[in-house]
Amino acid sequence: MSRPYNFSAGPATLPEVVLEQVREEFLDWQGGGSSVLEVSHRGAAFQELAQAAERDLRTLLALPEDFAVLFLQGGARGQFAAVPMNLLGEAGTGAGTGTGSSADYLHSGYWAASAIKEARRYCEPHIIEACSQRGTLAGLVDLSDWQPSDDAAYVHYTANETIGGLQFVKAPHTGADPLTVPLVADMSSDFLTRSVDWSRLGAVYACAQKNLGPAGLTVVLVRRGLFGRARIETPSVLHYQLAAESASMQNTPPVFAWYFCAVMLRWMLEQGGLMALEQSSQRKSAKLYAALDQSDFYDNAVHPDSRSCTSVPFTLAATELEADFLSEATAAGLLNLNGHRSVGGLRACIYNGLPEKGVDALVDFMENFEQRRG
Numbered sequence: 001m002s003r004p005y006n007f008s009a010g011p012a013t014l015p016e017v018v019l020e021q022v023r024e025e026f027l028d029w030q031g032g033g034s035s036v037l038e039v040s041h042r043g044a045a046f047q048e049l050a051q052a053a054e055r056d057l058r059t060l061l062a063l064p065e066d067f068a069v070l071f072l073q074g075g076a077r078g079q080f081a082a083v084p085m086n087l088l089g090e091a092g093t094g095a096g097t098g099t100g101s102s103a104d105y106l107h108s109g110y111w112a113a114s115a116i117k118e119a120r121r122y123c124e125p126h127i128i129e130a131c132s133q134r135g136t137l138a139g140l141v142d143l144s145d146w147q148p149s150d151d152a153a154y155v156h157y158t159a160n161e162t163i164g165g166l167q168f169v170k171a172p173h174t175g176a177d178p179l180t181v182p183l184v185a186d187m188s189s190d191f192l193t194r195s196v197d198w199s200r201l202g203a204v205y206a207c208a209q210k211n212l213g214p215a216g217l218t219v220v221l222v223r224r225g226l227f228g229r230a231r232i233e234t235p236s237v238l239h240y241q242l243a244a245e246s247a248s249m250q251n252t253p254p255v256f257a258w259y260f261c262a263v264m265l266r267w268m269l270e271q272g273g274l275m276a277l278e279q280s281s282q283r284k285s286a287k288l289y290a291a292l293d294q295s296d297f298y299d300n301a302v303h304p305d306s307r308s309c310t311s312v313p314f315t316l317a318a319t320e321l322e323a324d325f326l327s328e329a330t331a332a333g334l335l336n337l338n339g340h341r342s343v344g345g346l347r348a349c350i351y352n353g354l355p356e357k358g359v360d361a362l363v364d365f366m367e368n369f370e371q372r373r374g
Contacts, residue, residue, distance in 0.1 A: 005358035008336035010209040053262035068244040070220040079205040080118035082238040106130040109161035139303030160190040167308035178202040213260035285309040
């Protein structure tokens, strides 16, 4: 293999062909004699790139026209604050929105809890426990009959929990109009890996460093009908309507991350679009889960109906062998398989940039390690 296989949770592995294109263009972008790091974001060349990135993203997602596409900074954590600031209304009262003074947050794990913690700066959110223990397995609860709280201005959920390895197969069904009580999704770790039912959603955000390129850029997709609900103290750099009106350029954007994102989006289209990416994600995760399920040496503690297709945590029956597993995996060119620092164990993140042969190599290594050490 030409490069090791990188299973990092983010910044995540990137396609080799994309890295090669970026390298080739780095010193002289579009024949202008300058690096993309040196061109003005107001110049015609970068404006054309930004417009192409939006077009490609809309094409990949089949995104309805009433959604604005924003390219912002601050990562998902920035959006933990931006969502309540933009959707709660004046001083958290819902003034002028016709909705409520609070918000519903589905608690499914570490990242949902992080969003809840930030939301508490702006309101007292209602917490809906979305995760339950089914014997020895963790899983997401059935929310098909659940209804939002009477005073909820919006409903927030985390589509994929990278640490716990849980994923909502479908967006929660709230029964509410997306312009009245919008459903807001943090899709940072499964963005562009599967199709999306836009009829249920009011806003989506995703940091770039999982599937879109290097860290530094965050994509926000928000219905324009939700503009006008921002609190008066919302900073302009987090203000959705101002960002849309300025084409995400009210300040100097992260031009390199945006450029890289544009190259990645073009690569995704060349792979066959979202359907092909979703099929690839399903194949890769199915191979890894099959290897875990047929072995008593490895364990994944997530119920099959809630398993993530992009983040697969697992453990060894003999936990004392984890250090050896990681050391030998690294030597075999399988990098960053350590679990999150909060839970330990092992984890394989299999985002779009990781080729299927990388999962094949991991499965082969796991089988070999079990034969030798099990």
